[in-house]
Amino acid sequence: MDATTTVGNATENAVGQRLAGKYLTFRLAAEEYGLEILKVQEIIQLQSITRVPRTPSYVRGVINLRGKVIPVVDLRSKFNIEPTEDTEKTCIIVVQIRTGETLLVTGILIDEVREVLDIQAENIEDAPTFGASVETEFILGMGKVNGQVKILLDIDRVLTDSEASSLRAATIG
């Protein structure tokens, strides 16, 4: 990077540089989101989900992933988007996230999988600030591809920070 670039550009590029790479994009309600491809283990069809009582509503339940039982989080519910009927495009993206020492394998339920995009550094911007009304802590940044905006998700934050603790709190309280 040219040392003479302005400060503003430098930070912007730094974000872009850090986040540039391949993203799996998917649709949730009207918005498109991107997931870092390296976090994605696989995409599976919607299958019968066993509800786990006394867990928060955004935990749809658990499924059998080739002999392993993994939880499925309903991303609509998590983001407070009004629920909808499952369609044949509804599917589960299985993600691997690391919390401390353990590898957490979790399914996230989304409306539709789109494509894998390579997003260049110059097309990535920092998460905008909307004020207090919109939570941006789950957002890594915004990717612009062909005039469309993809919200790049910090899936670790989505599923761990408040999640794990609230899961436990909910079951005990």
Add this chain to the structure above:
Amino acid sequence: MTEGTPEHAAREVLESLLADLDQRRIDGTQTPLEEALLHLLRFTGFPRAFLTKARRLADLARKLQDGQADAESVRPRLLEGLAKLLADWPEVAGGAQVEPSIPSPPPMPEPSRAGDLESAFPVHDLTRIFLQGQVDRIQEFEVLCLEREKGVREATGRLLGLLHNLKGEYGVLDMRDWNALIHGLESSLQSESVTTDELLQVADLLGRQVSSLASGQSLAVPPEMIRRFLSEDPPGMAPSSPASFKSSPSPPSSTGTPVASPVPPVPAPTPAPAAPGSGSRSGSNGPASGSMAPWLQDPSFLVDFQNESLEHIRSIEIALLRLETTPDAEDALHSAFRAFHTIKGLAAFLKLHGIRKVAHAAESVLDMVRRRELELQSAHVDVLLVATDALRTAVTRIDAGNPSATTGGREHLVSEEAMHRLLHPETIDTRPAESSLPEMESPLGKILVSEGVATVEQVNEALSLQSHGDDRPLGEILVHDLHLKASDVGQALGQQARARQDGGSAMRDPESTFEGLAPVLEKKEGARDPGGAGVASPTGASTVEDSIRVPVDRLDQLIDAIGESVIAQSTVFADPRVASVQDLSLEKKMAQASMMLRHIQELSMSLRMVAIRQTFQKMSRLVRDLSRKQGKLVDLELEGETTELDKTVVENIGDPLVHMVRNSVDHGLEGPEERRSSGKSERGRVVLRAFHKAGSVHVEIEDDGRGLHRDRILAKAVAAGIVKPGQDLSDADVWRLIFHPGLSTAEKVTDISGRGVGMDVVKRNIESLRGSIDIRSVPGRGTCFTIRLPLTLAIIGGMVVRVGRERYIVPTLSVHTSLMPVADQISTVAGRGELLNLRGELLPLVRLHDLFGVSRSSSLQESVVMVVEDSMGRRTGLVVDEILDQQQVVVKTLGAGVDAAAMTGAAIMNDGTVSLILDVAGLVRLAREE
């Protein structure tokens, strides 16, 4: 590249692995990738750059496998590298050859051929075990040589470790010239004065020797090798004269020793008394000291050392305890000797001098025993056990995260006195502590006395001189200080040697009145013990098991995968299209397939089963220590050590067992005086017993002590407010009180009543293993604790119940009864809680519908009540809609991140869906809180 060549095959393997990797079918724990890449190194004709790349990728693959690195950072690099490697696949005219180029290819016995070799040549057990390891060793050796050449930092260190082990193994097999060769190589490597070619030459040589040994022939070390490597300082264990290195038709033990002895040839009995200072014979072959080598910075080294040493320490204990009862158990002697030797070597290599010193001293003692210079007595075993304990403490204390903090340690691990006794075992007072009988333990002394050469007084005087620090051998003292004739003593020594050669320790000889009385008695006592402390039981005899070590998680994955395929198969068979097939021959085939699969599943479950032996054997040590400390005479009998249990159960039953055995010895058994006065044998008896019964495993701890004291327990319970005064309790109820937390933590009670410290913890531990515990006790006659354990934690019997439209599994073990209530059995309290009247007992009812947020679909009368009991004995009725089925289910953990208080786990049902397994205790707690 032609199809069908090994090269082509290797490429194909890599291609399919690439696909696997890409589709994330390879994860952190299972990758044959490293192996496949390393395989490439065995081809010749490939350009060096290509091989280097393969080598580097193999490193990466190993990192992924070991979980050393973040899988997500390694995976893409690996993917990219692999793709490039395949793209750059060199064209080799005529195809690459598998053989290594440097010297001629030794036909290495592949592990798969081991069976053939075995049947063709009756290869001795020890040699066979040695050989099995060798193929891998040599392969690793080669790989490390190449790594070292590339400048991989840890390679030299790992290479040194490997060589050291190799050296030890050849030493054990008594192939001294090989031992010396490897030692020479080790020194050259340390001084960095050896080339990769030379290293590889030795590797090839070793390969040839291994294949030759497999066919019963030992090769000689080529003279040029001796010249090359033996100019370096010769090892302490090898003969010092270079001439003797040329010897070598020395055949492997397979052909040399009679089949009866499962050990390599033992050095011939030495008739001469031990030379002073012989204790340091197999001495200091540690590397020259100096500043810490760079590879020592690698903490994984220390962790490996810790694990390996702890394992050796365990085997030492077992062997020592066995030796105590059976001093002529040569395999135990050798196993302990080898283990000490290995620890010593490793410690020297890692510059852990404190550990090295102790291990060395202990090894020397055993070496003297091996060479028949010392007769192993209880007291020696004591000292050796002290050393073992010290080693364990020291090894455990090593801080892998901070190696420099530990390596510098020169602190004393054992007291000076203990060290002295280790270094001079002949000075140890071997009179048994319990017995006041004057004993002459020196066999030389006995012979002299029996021959009338010396008087008892003379021998005793010599012995006492020895015990006061005179470290000369007995014979020498007798001749010099007590003026016996040297020729007479010499004759006696010769006789001693002959007696030994006759096969035997005079213990077998009833005529030998001069043999120690106590050991004979001990042996008799021991003989009652079937396999206990390993006395000559056919299963206990072998301390080396023929086995492959597999990481547990890999095993679990296999078991999971097989379980999954069983489910997959049953979903296929349950499919209406398949079920409607009416074809006898197809049905037969399907039945066959499903039978095979079930069989595989059973086999896979058995993989996790391990014998309870190790846990039991730990108790031998415990009982021994406790009884010594307390001056009690205790015989521990072990029964059914081969009973198998799930690995997790075996591991977790250890602590409760320790506790209960300790209680039995501490409080249950009386001292010898008290026993005698109550008309019992002086020696107390504790029996540890494991057996199968009614689909579960029972473990019993039985003693013949004073039994539980009903009145005292009751009094304490009343005082603690647990029981109302005057309450009528059955014996069983009273015994159960000792599990009550309020009672068992009260220290005083235990002093009086005998039992109870932490018994509540014991009970909780056992219940967490889904087991239960019962007590039988007869005052004055003893107590028996029976622990009932499930065979495995992985499978439970469950009742599948319906709650609304959901299915749940209730563990059958926690269900007391189930019933359909009639109207007049149910009453309501204050309009809220519902109670069920079960034969006069009022049980609170918990509606799972309410707890789980499912709308109630049926009235109570249409429902089923399952009466469950928690660990406190409180009963509760769970209301469900119906019981659908009763079946065995494989328990899975709920996915990480889902922490549901009322669930213990999940099971995958025949249709592939998940059902949750209820945690009854948690459920009841939850319901009570609401």
